[in-house]
Amino acid sequence: MAADPQGLGLTAPRIKPQDLEDDPDRLFTDMTDWSVVDATGVARYRYNDRELHRAWADNAPKVRQFMMDNYIRFARIDGTHQGGGVSRARAARAIMKMADKTDIKAGTLSPQDRGDPAAERHSPFNPMRTIPGGSATALGAPGWVFGGFVIARSLEYSAREKGIRFMLNRHMDEIIREQPFSGRVLGVKASYTPRMHPETGARLESFWQNGNIDERADTIYIRARKAVIVGTGGMHGSVPLRTMIDPRMVEPSIEYGPSSLIGPRNMDGSGIIAGMKIGANLAGMMQNYQHSLASPTISSVLGTRDAVASIFPGHPAFLFARAKGIAIGNAGWEHVIAVNQVGQRFYNESTIGSISSDAKYPPGSDGTRNPFVPLDWRNASTAQVKAQYKRSAASDAALAMNEGSRAPDYASGPVWAIFDSAAVARGGWPVRYPYIADPPDGYFHKADTLAELAKKVMGHPHQKMPLKHLVETVARYNALADKGVDEDFEKPVMHRIDTPPFYAATAGIRVLDSYGGLRINGKAQVVDTHGEVITGLYAGGEASGGGTQHGIGRASVHGYIAGTNAAQEPSA
Numbered sequence: 001m002a003a004d005p006q007g008l009g010l011t012a013p014r015i016k017p018q019d020l021e022d023d024p025d026r027l028f029t030d031m032t033d034w035s036v037v038d039a040t041g042v043a044r045y046r047y048n049d050r051e052l053h054r055a056w057a058d059n060a061p062k063v064r065q066f067m068m069d070n071y072i073r074f075a076r077i078d079g080t081h082q083g084g085g086v087s088r089a090r091a092a093r094a095i096m097k098m099a100d101k102t103d104i105k106a107g108t109l110s111p112q113d114r115g116d117p118a119a120e121r122h123s124p125f126n127p128m129r130t131i132p133g134g135s136a137t138a139l140g141a142p143g144w145v146f147g148g149f150v151i152a153r154s155l156e157y158s159a160r161e162k163g164i165r166f167m168l169n170r171h172m173d174e175i176i177r178e179q180p181f182s183g184r185v186l187g188v189k190a191s192y193t194p195r196m197h198p199e200t201g202a203r204l205e206s207f208w209q210n211g212n213i214d215e216r217a218d219t220i221y222i223r224a225r226k227a228v229i230v231g232t233g234g235m236h237g238s239v240p241l242r243t244m245i246d247p248r249m250v251e252p253s254i255e256y257g258p259s260s261l262i263g264p265r266n267m268d269g270s271g272i273i274a275g276m277k278i279g280a281n282l283a284g285m286m287q288n289y290q291h292s293l294a295s296p297t298i299s300s301v302l303g304t305r306d307a308v309a310s311i312f313p314g315h316p317a318f319l320f321a322r323a324k325g326i327a328i329g330n331a332g333w334e335h336v337i338a339v340n341q342v343g344q345r346f347y348n349e350s351t352i353g354s355i356s357s358d359a360k361y362p363p364g365s366d367g368t369r370n371p372f373v374p375l376d377w378r379n380a381s382t383a384q385v386k387a388q389y390k391r392s393a394a395s396d397a398a399l400a401m402n403e404g405s406r407a408p409d410y411a412s413g414p415v416w417a418i419f420d421s422a423a424v425a426r427g428g429w430p431v432r433y434p435y436i437a438d439p440p441d442g443y444f445h446k447a448d449t450l451a452e453l454a455k456k457v458m459g460h461p462h463q464k465m466p467l468k469h470l471v472e473t474v475a476r477y478n479a480l481a482d483k484g485v486d487e488d489f490e491k492p493v494m495h496r497i498d499t500p501p502f503y504a505a506t507a508g509i510r511v512l513d514s515y516g517g518l519r520i521n522g523k524a525q526v527v528d529t530h531g532e533v534i535t536g537l538y539a540g541g542e543a544s545g546g547g548t549q550h551g552i553g554r555a556s557v558h559g560y561i562a563g564t565n566a567a568q569e570p571s572a
């Protein structure tokens with residue numbers, strides 16, 4: 001562990017090698033440890049499917065090797081990846097080295113492909129939000145940067161190099177089985193769904209194109225020689241599915257996943273729905289519950305329809321996001337009030353950024369007892385839960401019914417951040433393109449009076465009424481600021497909002513991850529409502545259910561399990 005066998009120029013490990021000792025048994029025990037309670041009082045690992053996590057733990061080391069065999073390099077292990085167990089540090093970030101030229105085989109990345117926040121540019125190579133390619137120096141890799149793009153681009157490059165063919169611009173609509181609820185899965189039906197440049201009307205093309213199949217028929221049927229693997233991601237774009245988990249998510253303005261990157265069918269749950277139509281069972285639907293990334297939170301990136309991507313021009317997805325958004329950070333809420341669709345405050349704004357959090361390594365950080373002993377009842381004792389509990393209910397208050405909620409859904413409406421020019425000056429916030437849209441798109445408004453501002457928000461696609469109470473809300477807030485005591489919501493520091501022009505920017509209610517989906521066994525085979533395997537159907541990642549583990553680590557291991565098992569199916 002201390003050495004640097006790949007010769008990447010890594011510095012000494014931050015965590016002592018003996019503290020990194022790990023194996024699949026320990027990983028499995030960790031991932032199903034009943035006693036771990038997070039900072040919201042929820043014991044996530046307790047509900048993880050045991051067969052699935054045994055398979056996950058056994059395959060995780062093989063996937064790391066598979067990734068390294070396909071051009072991915074890793075920095076030093078540091079901290080916990082959310083949902084990755086807490087008795088050991090296990091977070092491994094994929095890295096590329098800054099150089100003149102991007103070369104996947106050599107692991108190098110050009111400054112242009114990295115993207116440049118100072119120049120306000122992202123690149124088509126790397127859409128990573130906020131910091132395009134964060135510095136990996138603190139992860140023991142000086143001169144390197146990290147990000148999910150490293151994994152995606154390296155695997156894509158390697159697959160294309162090996163002759164894998166890609167049929168893009170298609171949406172799988174149905175999975176076809178011999179009989180509606182019995183027999184083998186035979187293939188899929190898919191429709192042609194290209195994305196067009198909003199100005200030129202030209203079809204958007206992938207960054208690399210070698211191996212692409214240009215097939216433009218409206219509907220096609222693809223026969224599976226061995227199996228169909230569902231890897232369609234999450235389901236928060238489907239109101240019927242997401243309200244199975246949380247009925248408040250009927251609210252149409254909720255943002256989910258990186259919508260501008262994936263497009264209008266982002267997280268539409270189509271793989272889950274297609275599986276349900278041929279008899280698949282679901283699992284883990286409750287595992288979104290109070291998860292910091294999978295249940296609604298209020299964004300501190302204001303004034304954009306896609307606060308999740310938070311993307312600069314230079315990547316084609318900016319054409320759809322239209323604004324990067326103004327990142328005010330948690331501290332910025334001191335200068336801003338949050339109001340509901342009728343212009344009323346609903347919570348102490350200074351806690352909006354305090355979202356719930358997973359249990360973490362090292363022990364003593366969020367939601368982990370220090371000292372942490374695996375499987376120890378004290379991790380879940382009332383005293384421990386009280387000591388570590390940390391959760392703001394700001395998003396719950398935002399999703400509550402208000403005067404504007406109407407039958408039949410009684411939806412809560414969008415949340416607006418209201419501030420004045422003095423706040424802009426104090427925060428140094430860029431109230432200009434590309435942080436806000438030009439021409440305006442309804443997510444950011446400016447007016448000389450609050451009364452005028454209250455009407456302008458009607459430009460937002462999901463705002464159904466003017467901010468009826470805004471003038472009186474701000475008057476009350478200013479009076480409380482003069483007193484120095486927030487008698488209504490106990491906000492600790494307040495500043496008057498009285499310097500025109502005034503601003504209203506959306507503070508999107510959003511979810512990032514999706515848990516719950518098709519029920520799979522340890523071979524990643526989809527299981528039906530009678531507990532029987534649906535022959536020839538596999539699934540993984542956010543389209544599957546049974547665990548609250550976050551992200552790429554979960555999806556890639558499921559993909560590996562599904563792929564290796566599907567390859568052994570008899571050929572049709």
Ligand SMILES: Cc1cc2nc3c(=O)[nH]c(=O)nc-3n(C[C@H](O)[C@H](O)[C@H](O)COP(=O)(O)OP(=O)(O)OC[C@H]3O[C@@H](n4cnc5c(N)ncnc54)[C@H](O)[C@@H]3O)c2cc1C
Binds near residue numbers: 173231267308555
């Ligand atoms: C902003 C952001 C930052 C993140 N950061 C991290 C991180 O740092 N580390 C980490 O581990 N995880 C991170 N995650 C989470 C991680 O990206 C996801 O958990 C992971 O990508 C899920 O993988 P998946 O293969 O299940 O689904 P996805 O990656 O969502 O892939 C699903 C794919 O299927 C396509 N698709 C969907 N339906 C259909 C259909 N019917 N027909 C054809 N194609 C379809 C979609 O367009 C998409 O390309 C982040 C997520 C976001 C949004």
